[in-house]
Amino acid sequence: MYPFRHGTRIGRMIPYFLLLPALLAFCIFYLFPSIATIIFSFTDITRTGYKPVTFVGLENYLDFFNPANFHDQGIALKNSIVFTLLVVIIQNAIALGFAIILNKKWKTRGFFRATLFLPVVLGITVNAMIWKLMVTPFGGPVHDLFRDLFGLNLLFFADPYMAFPLIVFVQVWSYTGYSTVIFLAGLQAIPVELYESARVDGANAFRQFRHITFPLIAQAFTVNMLLAVIGALSTFDTIYVTTNGQFDTNTLAMYMFKLAFISEGGSGRSEGRLGFASAVATILFLLILIVAVVVQRFLRRREVDL
Amino acid sequence: MKNLFRALINRFSQKREPGLPKGPTHIAGVPSAKFISYVIVGMFVLFVVTFYLLPILNLVNVSLKTSSDFSKDPAGITKTLHFANYSEILVKNDFFRNFFNSVFYLVASSVLTISITVLAAFVISRRYVRFAGFFYVLFLAGIFLPNPLIPQFYLLLKLNLYNTPLGYILLKTNPGIIMLMMVGFYRTIPKDFDEAAALDGCGSFRYVIQFVIPMSKPIIASSIILFSVGIWNDIIGTTIFLTSKRFYPVIRAMFEFQGQYGTDWPPLAAAVFIVALPIIVLFIFFQKYIISSITAGGIKG
Secondary structure (H helix, E strand, O other): OOOOOOOOHHHHHHHHHHHHHHHHHHHHHHHHHHHHHHHHOOEOOOOOOOOOOOEOOOHHHHHHHOHHHOHHHHHHHHHHHHHHHHHHHHHHHHHHHHHHHHHOOOOOHHHHHHHHHHHHHHOHHHHHHHHHHHHOOOOOHHHHHHHHHHOOOOOHHHOOOOHHHHHHHHHHHHHHHHHHHHHHHHHHOOOHHHHHHHHHOOOOHHHHHHHHHHHHOHHHHHHHHHHHHHHHHHOOHHHHHHOOOOOOOOOHHHHHHHHHHOOOOOOHHHOOOHHHHHHHHHHHHHHHHHHHHHHHHHHHOOOOOO | OHHHHHHHHHHHHHHOOOOOOOOOOOOOOOOOHHHHHHHHHHHHHHHHHHHHHHHHHHHHHHHOOOHHHHHHOOOOOOOOOOOHHHHHHHHHOOHHHHHHHHHHHHHHHHHHHHHHHHHHHHHHHOOOOOOHHHHHHHHHHOOOOOOOHHHHHHHHHHOOOOOOHHHHHHHHOOOHHHHHHHHHHHOOOOOHHHHHHHHOOOOHHHHHHHHHHHHOHHHHHHHHHHHHHHHHOOOHHHHHHOOOHHHOOHHHHHHHHHHHHOOOHHHHHHHHHHHHHHHHHHHHHHHHHHHHHHHHHHHHO
């Protein structure tokens, strides 16, 4: 019950007035557009918008899965899955290792924790530029290293075979600090006494990890897995700022973004087709939802409480 | 002198702790656990320096080279402090305007967002409105729903706000994750405060301004940081919704320089570093705040 009684009707409405601006802003500019994506996916709405919009039923979805022109979608779907698997596994494995090292007491570890975290706040565009500068064929140190050591003249982001792994690398590089910090918080919540009694019982380092650390950071593990899966599946800024989807690096999210907003000329089939792009966005949403639910179910089971 | 030597010898001999027996697991020739952990930490330090510090230092290094220096010896340590790269970016390319744009978007949208979110989070967390639980779930659901970019684009187009700063700011005024953080924060503050203040005859507006907002200072600070970093780095939103060059924020302008400068990296590196510097400075001062607020936001999400 609202304790601030004013007696009048308007007075009792005050809490609602306080709620209203945030609710309106959220609904108009975020919630409704989110839901409208699903509605758009059943229409032939375009970016130019000269034609009247008509409902086309499932046509966009049928078009997406149409085997005759599945090429682009197939690559995007495959890339999304490979990208997500690689990012989730590598990022969490490295982050867990880093967190264990940072959980030990040693001097200047705060500095290294901060350095690891820095890319998270620097943002993906700056990160991508930093690495483009490292590997540029025009004097990037990494490029020159490969040239001098192995006599290779690699193109890195402009190489069809290297672009995709490099994007995975930039993504992992950007967010490992984030996962590390979450693991670290999980590790620090484990009471030291558990390790002490395990040591008394003669458990070695591996057994301590297997039977104490691993079960007790399960919650942090779930959070990290979920964030990495959702993040990797819905990421397109990383790809936009590195290769712009060239060299077969489109993922589903990037494909959606490209269909809707990047006009390249050429293949006229997909220019500004917001309806079709919305269908891609909806398919991606369903994919994320399914994967997130499965991951959550699977991981929550092994969580234990202290 | 003699005493000094004795003191030194004492000091070092004491460190060895000769009285303690060696553990049964220690065998000559096999490295001890302590040694292994030193090696691991050393490798970690080496890794972070190579993969995290060097690329950033490389950026600063290149940004201080002259263009001819860069083409002659790209990877070497700079011999000049060629700050002309910075002035070229800032003055010749009107980067000041982009900088101002960024600051403007950042301040406007964070002031708007934080102020509406503080009020709404307060009444939702206290259940002073009906269906408070429903509203909370509504804000929570926003995180999982489909990507809203396409209808947002259409909405701005129809409102005649496409490619206007106002449209962009309104779009970014989104309580989202900050709402969840704030509701979580208010739940830790006992409701008794409200009742006590009400008993003393404090009106609700006065209570919000004089008590709620000062109480929420820490959460407001972390929200501002979290939000500002997001706006400062927003490349996708500014690419879609702001197409005129004069509305570009720094991040977008910097990204555009890529096409303009191509392989002439020194001025480009200067532009990247100008974008990165405010964040690095902010990060150095508020490191603990930033890490805790960003991870808290993530965990809640």
